[in-house]
Amino acid sequence: MRARWTLIGVGLLVSMAGPATAQGPLRDRIRELFSFGECGRPLCLDNSVNATNGHGDHFVPDIIANNGAILGFLVDAIAANASNVPLSATTSGATYRFVGGLPVRTSTSLGPIFGERAQTLGKGRFVVGANVSGVNFTSLRGVPLNQVILNFSHDDVPPAGLGQPLRENDVLQVRLDLNVNLLVTTLFTTWGVTDKVDIGIAVPMVHTGLTGRSTGQFIPFGIPTSHFFAGDSAHPVLSASATTFGFSTGIGDVAVRTKWSLHADERTGVAIMADARLPTGSEADLTGSGHLSMRALLLASSRFGDFAPHVNVGYSMRGGRGSNDAILLTGGFDQPLSDWATMAMDVVSEWQVGESTLKLPSLVTIEYPVTRTVTPTNIPNMKDHRVNGSFGFKFRTPGGPIVVANALVPLRRGGLESRMIWTLGLDGNF
Numbered sequence: 001m002r003a004r005w006t007l008i009g010v011g012l013l014v015s016m017a018g019p020a021t022a023q024g025p026l027r028d029r030i031r032e033l034f035s036f037g038e039c040g041r042p043l044c045l046d047n048s049v050n051a052t053n054g055h056g057d058h059f060v061p062d063i064i065a066n067n068g069a070i071l072g073f074l075v076d077a078i079a080a081n082a083s084n085v086p087l088s089a090t091t092s093g094a095t096y097r098f099v100g101g102l103p104v105r106t107s108t109s110l111g112p113i114f115g116e117r118a119q120t121l122g123k124g125r126f127v128v129g130a131n132v133s134g135v136n137f138t139s140l141r142g143v144p145l146n147q148v149i150l151n152f153s154h155d156d157v158p159p160a161g162l163g164q165p166l167r168e169n170d171v172l173q174v175r176l177d178l179n180v181n182l183l184v185t186t187l188f189t190t191w192g193v194t195d196k197v198d199i200g201i202a203v204p205m206v207h208t209g210l211t212g213r214s215t216g217q218f219i220p221f222g223i224p225t226s227h228f229f230a231g232d233s234a235h236p237v238l239s240a241s242a243t244t245f246g247f248s249t250g251i252g253d254v255a256v257r258t259k260w261s262l263h264a265d266e267r268t269g270v271a272i273m274a275d276a277r278l279p280t281g282s283e284a285d286l287t288g289s290g291h292l293s294m295r296a297l298l299l300a301s302s303r304f305g306d307f308a309p310h311v312n313v314g315y316s317m318r319g320g321r322g323s324n325d326a327i328l329l330t331g332g333f334d335q336p337l338s339d340w341a342t343m344a345m346d347v348v349s350e351w352q353v354g355e356s357t358l359k360l361p362s363l364v365t366i367e368y369p370v371t372r373t374v375t376p377t378n379i380p381n382m383k384d385h386r387v388n389g390s391f392g393f394k395f396r397t398p399g400g401p402i403v404v405a406n407a408l409v410p411l412r413r414g415g416l417e418s419r420m421i422w423t424l425g426l427d428g429n430f
Helices: 002-016 030-034 046-051 060-065 067-082
Strands: 096-099 102-105 126-140 148-153 171-192 197-219 239-251 255-264 268-277 293-302 308-318 326-336 341-352 364-366 372-374 386-396 402-412 416-429
Touching (some): 067 126, 067 171, 067 197, 126 402, 341 402, 386 416
Antiparallel strands (some): 096 102, 126 416, 171 197, 197 255, 268 293, 293 308, 308 326, 326 341, 402 416
């Protein structure tokens, strides 16, 4: 009966939680940080357009062809991370197998939090729960989100090379100050179909918030200049700012999971696990990736007294922009501190496969009057390998439900990162 009401609750959550977004699709908000004028296109400069016969359009091609890739990656990374917030382990609390028709306990701890143990729940048993995770993104490849720099170069107007005429030496530098956060509430359940097979579903509700400020600064080659935000060529205003904000709330990417035990005895277990993240979230509102992703994992766990180590090795296939396939490796342990408290620790890693989807623009070489280069961005060119440390506790309450508290912190820079992802949850094993 409890399981039936849980499934009904999942259905109501899916059907009732439509997206709520402030001021249109959230992914369009970041581009507003480059709209310093009224002409409706990023980096289009109204005063330069009016005063100098179109020179205000000459920085637009750079955002389309070069630095636009960085903006697209940033937006896609937010959406991808909204769909990739770690889910609680499929098993929680004591696990059992049946011997001669009687349940025999196969674990002594309350289990891991984000790592997976090989033990299945046992035929007819359920885990039902909910958790809340908070994420505040702070850096992109180690560069703080309030210190991202993009340098936009002038369009090369034929027939001469870049730098002729002299106004092509002007550079527009944009400094970003972004604050992006997620609050993900997940309702999940796992059912022991047989002693060897579990299936489960996790339904996240994602709230994404975004605030941002940008400062544009022209670095002219000389005065008078053809490029400015206000004033005129002899008395130019060379700096301007833009702001944006927005939020969205909606169903994220629903996960369906299954685990199959290959071997289990009193001390060791081996299993395989597969899950899929369905594209039920909104890519436009940054509540989901908008693309199907799948994982396959080999799980191994053991028990030495109360100490229970586990290792997970697998592969993740991800579709869409801003995401790479990854090799997955997680290792850790759970250790009972008492009959009502368990400590769980893991190192959770993803190792990028192939070349990054973020193609950083190349150095721009200005040829005249002297040869010099412009670095388009301070974001480094690197693979987005991720290594996170997970540290948490599980507490069994007097009534039976298990309280979960966990912190996930980055141990290696890579991709879009938060200083910490906190998780609080409650689950029950029936």
